[in-house]
Each structure stands twice: as structure tokens, then as C-alpha cells.
Amino acid sequence: MSSLTLPKISIITPSLNQGRFLQDCIDSIRAQNWANCEHIIIDGGSTDQTIDIIRQNEKWLTSFVSERDNGAADAINKGIRRSSGDIIAWLNADDFYLPGAFRTVADAFSNDPCASFWFGNGIRVDERGVEKAAFNSSSVRYDRRALIEGLDYILQPAAFINRQVLNEVGFLDASLRWSFDWDLWLRLGAHSQPSVIDAQLAASREWEETLTSNGGFRRAEELRLLAERHSGQEMTPGALCYWLDSMDSYMTKSSAAFSRDTSAALVQLWREVQKDMRQLNVDSSGNPLPEDAPPSLMESNGDTFDLKPLTIAVDLYPLIAGVSGGIVPWVQGVLRELARLFPKDRVVMFHRPGKPPLSVDAANVEYVPLGDHPVDFYAEMTRHCESIGVEAVIRTYPQEQHPNFPFTRQIFVIPDIQHEFFPEFFSKQVLAVRRRAFAYALSCGGAIATMTEHSRQTIIGNGWTLTDDVFLMPAALPEELREAASVSDLPAAAAAFQRYFYMPANLWPHKNHRRLFEAFKLASPHLPSGTGLVLSGNPEDLDGILKDFEDLPIVHLGFVPHRQVAALFSRATALVYFSLFEGFGMPLLEAFHHGTPVLCSNTTSLPEVGGDAVLSCDPKDIHAMAGLMQRITAEPGLRDILSEKAKSRVLDYTWSKPAQELRKALDRVAYNPIKYSEKKPLVSIVMPTRNHAHFIRQSIDSVLSQCYGNIELLVMDGASTDNTVEILREYGDRIRWISEPDKGQADAINKGMEILDGDVLAYLNSDDILLPGAVACAVRYFNDHPECDMVYGNADYIDVNGVVTGSYATAEYTFERLMHDCCVCQPAAFWRRRVVERIGPFDLSLQTAMDYEYWLRMATSGAILHHTIEKLAQSRLHEDAKTLAMRGKIFEEVFEICERHGGYVSFSYFLGLWSYRCYEAWRGGSAFRRIAPHAYKLAALAHFVGQMARIGMDRKKTAYVSRTLFGVVESRSPLMGKLARRMWANSATLRQRFR
Known part of the structure; x- marks a missing residue:
């Protein structure tokens, strides 16, 4: 096409305060190098840097104007009137053309000069101009009925209009704010057939201030009226989709006003409307499909047709490449397939500074580095989620810290809960941290993704699991591990063996390396000469693991590249994987892929993954393990049989199904209400007593008068000799009671707790009082904080007559605060039964500090303790109270339990102990206080320093x-x-x- 015959292309750019994007827009037009082009900017009176940018580029512009207008359509019409091109288009200031767009449009004009307009494909980009996805993931087509009754599937920046036809049908309808382009396509299409260009022509920038991202119900109604004007129908499937989308956005922002059932009904209606959309022969984005489109294309990945595009955040903070084990390739594989199958979703990966722990290379995936401290990381992640409108979050492993985003809209990835089966593999503090992190995930999460049915059932059966959405997201073989390996890729240390068994795993206790070494030692005399054992993975603590087995032919290669791993599998006699606990067992799939026989455990998930393609045994039976090693090297044909089964078995695992399951779960949680469903658990209260007849009636009445209805009270009387039993009989069937000798207060409470059935527990001494509404307050708190294991409130001290004498020194919970002194007032404390099932009953050996010991035991076990400022109880101080009568015994017990659970005794207790010894424990104490009021501090300090010295030596x-x-x-x-x-x-x- 000669320059003399080049069609003249006129581009109008409407703009208002889009200066930060305008240069990209102008540059994209200049880069077309189209000689017969005019560019007109119609600015609506911008107050940002727009005018400066226009002045800087004035020589490249045909004309411009900056004045108030009546909206975008009015501004575009102004530009059309100023233009003289054969082809007319408008390009918003925040969009831009792709290279070669004008040449492609000119060719289409030459081939079909009578078309009413020409339109093509394009890309979606984020605010920074980074590509997110193709606008249309398939070929571009035109279907008038789909355009009228469905969605506006035409990418406006990729549409170019025949000037002659435009003059005949009229310019844009300036009375429309959101649908003027859709209206124009319909009017142009009614005049004559448009022409389709199956190429990417332009980029549409999608960010929160674009016109189409705002408007709510007003926009939806304008779109409905437009559809009615052109279709004659008051409501079309497409118009209803726009309405439902607006309703969903509103309900998401106002979730407290709508029940879960309402949200679920809206989702169900959306899905039903998608069935009507299918009748228009379109895909899930409204794009027309070929007449003979196969069902698989119509369904758009099966039952995911009706899934709306989402903005998804992924929390990568917990993952560290090479350290976090098999969870990294698992999550990476699922996310790669998720991005491929759902290109219209926006997936934002938040990670620590530096290289991300996993790589998903897709147009709709973004990486955002944040701070390396968890508090900073999740604070920054919260701000980003709010700014980009995240609808659901994927948490790649439970953490104690969290973004400020509704838990009900988060999916937690949990491979297994090994720590509950083998707590001895973790230090006490690591176990506690792990349990607290998992409590948030299991109790608060909107959904939980796990790898096998074994893991799923153990998670469902855990006492902390309150979510009813636990779904399977099994692993498959990572792409990096599919490549073939050559002989040269085999590490020299492995090649030195004539044959070898291979064990790829970090040196974690549950991987069972020590028993593997014992079995290998036992089998070695019966194995072919030159047989070795090759290990790979994190080598930390290798010397300790290998102790006593240094004489065996064992080599550890540390971390090895993927091609070397492939070579190791290909040449191995067998994979040996006698792990004590596996959520999945990724090495089995690697072995299957290479046709490598597998010897593994017959426990946890490994039988489910391995099926009949493995030889298995009890991982604690070293003789059985040794027997399998001998068998695989000696039994003719066995390796070939297992190898064939392995190659078939690996085909059962693909990334497609777990990615689709994850996407459906994301759709579910995105519509979850923010508030948790209200539960009314049975609250069981034990009242231990002995000879408290003068107080017990007030205590019982304080329980019976609670406004919460689902309470059971059991009085455990230790064979009182006063009139306690007579008082108990007066209550008839309103209470339960037992009167029998016991071994003390802790024994009475323990027996009572075993008899009662409540999910929420408490005990109230028969001289203390529950304030009105206390139980309802505790239950409400548990409902609002499902992760919480114990909540305690504020309380007053009262005297023998019930007169308030002061406030109990409660405080917000931290472990060090609890170690400083008992900031938990026992009668104001309520806890869940699940904690009792983990930590057991009260300590019978303690007489005075059994409640304090129980709180410390809870805390160090990993329980989550919360404090509420609500006043829940009154604690009575009188001469008979143990806390006044047994001060010396209290200090003795406190020192013992603080040493037991915290490893140290707080300086505050040394001060209290020496104050007691100096001024209260002997007859001359009062006089000594007057003489030396600070002497106890020196004694306490010396005692405390001695404690620190002893700790330093241990x-x-x-x-x-x-x-x-x-x-x-x-x-x-x-x-x-x-x-x-x-x-x-x-x-x-x-x-x-x-x-």
C-alpha cells in the first residue's frame, strides 16, 4: 500500500487528570509511524500535569483543547467533529496501542472497506502497564445476538470505525455515561457487518479509577436500559449479569448487613444465569464461540464456566526455597496451572525481599516484594490488598501473623498436621508456635487445601478444625523434574557406587533417617557388593544423624540441581522412603516418572499415593525395611514389574484437577460472609466446695441467673460437715451435685469436668461470683474469635459481705506477662474442651497455684489466650481463702511451676518471696520493715542473679x-x-x- 493510498486514521483522546498515563498513550500512537494520521486530544480541564505533557508533545498533535465538557462521550464527539480521517477511533489517556496496530487495521480496511467498524483483540494491563492477560483468550468473533443479549465483548481501544458509516448512524450518545461505546457498536452493526481482526491491537489499563470500575447500580441500570432499547426485552441474560455483579460488589462491602444464606443465594443465581448465557453460544467472558464449539470449550474447563474473574493474593512469606521441602513445588505446580486455566484472574504474589521462593511465569501473575519481618510484611500486604481490591487470599502455610483481611475469605494450604501425631519431633516452643499458627488456619480459615484423603480426614478430625470446607488439592510431578537426564548428569559420588538406594529428603526427624541407616546396615551383608546409599537435601545436622553409622557406604550430596536429581532417580536401584509421616510424598511421583522402584512406609498418605506400585512396610520395623532392600536387589523381574506399574501410576496425577479445585474454593470463599456463624455451645461449670455454706448460695445463684440458656452446673462437694448439702438439696433438679470425699480442689474439678459434656468449660469456687451476662459474653467472644482457646475477663475483689474492695490486676495476655504474675482471674476464665483434651486435667499435687499452673501449661502447649475488658466475675477474699492463708506455700508452688513451664522465675516473684520472708513470715517482720524497708530487694536481687547463673550453665x-x-x-x-x-x-x- 503506497503512502498515497494510506487511509487517514484519526485518533481522539479524551482525558481528565490522567497525566501520569498520557505520555504512554501519545508514544504508542507515534510509534505506529503512520504517515497519514491525526491525533486530537480533548481535555476536560485537567488540574494535574496533563497540560504540561500536551505542551511537550504539541508538535506531534493535530490539535487539542482543554475545557469543561459533559462527560467522555461529549469529549469524544468534539474530537470527531474536528477530525477528517477515513478511520476514526478513540484511545483513552490510560490505554495504549500495541506495535503494528495501524498497519493491521489499514490492511483490514483495504480488504473490507464497507465494514461498519473493524475490531480486534488486545491485552489487559495493570496500573503500571504490566500485562495481566489477553482480553480474549480465544479467537475474536462477531455475533450480533450475543452483543445485544449478552455482554459487551468488544475491546474499545481495539475498535476502529468507518467514518462514512459513523456519519450515517450518528455520533456517540452523550446522554450515556457508561455504555456509549456499546450503544455505538450496536448501531453500527445494525447498519452493516463489522469486520473482525484476529490480532492484538491495544492494551486496556485496568485499575480502580477507570470509568467501568465505578458506577455501581447506576451503571448496571444504564446497561439494562440499553439492552432493553436494542433487544426489546426488559431484562437480558447479560444485563442481569451486570446487575448481579453490582449486587455482589455491594454485598461484599456491606457483608455485615447480609446473611451467609443471602450471599450463597446470589452466587447460585449467578450460576443459573450462566446457563442462560451458554444459550448465546459464548464463553465465560461473553465472547462468541464458533458454531461447532465442542462442549469442553462451551463449559470453559468443565464446571468452572460460571466462575467470575477474581483478584487473588498469594502469601509466599512462609516459603523458603530449599528449606520448606515439598510444599514449594506443590504450591508452585498448582499456581502455574491456576494461572494458565484462568487467565482472566489477577494473581498477586507477595514475597519477602529478593528472589521469590517459587516461579509462575504468566501474564496474569504479578510479584510484589515486601518487608522481611512478619509484622511489616503483613501490614504492607494488607495495604496492597485493600488498594487492588483482593477478593480472596491463598496462605501457603499457617503463620501466627496475618494480613488484616477477613479470615473467612482466606484459603490455608496445609499438607498435614504431623506435629499433632509426633509432637516429640519439635521443641516445646516450636511446637507451641506451630499449634497457634495452625489454630488460626483450622478454626478461622474460609477453606483448607490439603493433599490426600488421609490428611483431609486427620484435619477434619482435629479439635481445632471449625471450617467445613476442607478440600483435596493433590500434587503432581513438577515441570522441572520431568526432563530426562544423561549419564554425565549423575554426581560423581553416586556414580562411584555400582548400585545405590536413593533417599531425597531434609534431615527432619519424621523422615526416619536413623532407622533407614540401621536397616541398610542390617541388609548390607546380603546386598550385591558396591551397593551404597545416596542422600540429598538440606545437610544441616548431618554429623549428628550419621553418628554410629560412619562406616557405612553413605554419601550426602546436599542440594542438587534438577537434572542431577533426575539422573539419581534414573540410575537408582530403588527409592527408599520409610518416612514416619507424610502428607503426600512427592518423591514417589518423581520415582514413578523415571520408572524407579519404590520402597516406602505403609502408613499415613503413602499407601494412598503409591497404590500397588510400591513395596511397603512398617517404618519402625528395621528388619522389614532391610528385607525389602534385599528383595528388590535379589528377586528376578521385580524391578521391571514395579517400574511398569510406576509409569502407569504417575499418570493419575496431573496439575489440572487440583488447580480447578483450588479455583472453585477461591470462588466459594470470595463470597463468604465476614462474620462467623453463631454457635451456642454447652457451657459446663464445675463448682468445687467444702464447708462454704455461708457463701455457696450466692455463687450458685450467680450461675443460675445467667441470661445464656445452654449452661450446666455441677457442684462437687468434698463431704462438707456444715449445712452445704442441705442447701444443695433445696435447688432440686435445677443443679447437679455430688457430695463425697476427694483429694482436694483439683481432684474435685477434674472429676466434675469428666462428668460434664460442655464444649466450653469453667470452674467457680463456691465463694466467688459470676456477674450477670458473663457466660453470654464468653460465648460471644468465642464465636467472634474461633481460634481462641481461653478467654478471661476483668474482675473485682469482694470481701466476706460481698462489698467490692478493689480490682483484680488482670492484663492483656502475653506469655512474659503471665510469667510476671498471674494476670488471669480464675473465676473470670472460660476455656474450650479441646485444650483439656490436649493438656490434660489440673495437677493434683498442687494445693494453691493449680489454676496458675494450668494457664501456663495451656500457654506453653500452644493454646491461644485472650483477654476481654468485660467484667465477668468477683473473687472473694476472706480469712478462710487459700490465697490469704497459705502465702508461703503459694510461693513454693509458683517457683516450681514457673521453672517447669517457663524455664525461669520472674524477678517480681523474687521480690514477693523476700518481702514475705522478711516482713510477714516471722513475728518481728513488722518491726524489721520499719527499720529496713528495702532490705528484701537486695535479697531478691541476689537470689535472682543466682538463678540466671544456673540457667546459663544449662x-x-x-x-x-x-x-x-x-x-x-x-x-x-x-x-x-x-x-x-x-x-x-x-x-x-x-x-x-x-x-
């Missing part, structure tokens, strides 16, 4: 206390916490010393 105690102090430092100074974390990550010596 390695285990030093590590334990150091971890506690780290928690205190990190909570008070994130900067110091960052430094400590970096030192820990970079120093194997520190990890070994303080683990």
Missing part, C-alpha cells in the same frame, strides 16, 4: 529461655527481631545451639 534451659526472650524482643522491637532472624538464618551454629 544448655537446654538457656535455649528455652532465649526463645522466650526473643519473643519479647521481637514483639517490642521489630528491628531487633529482624536482626535476630537474620542471625538465626545465617548461622548453623546458632540454630544448633538454641534449637
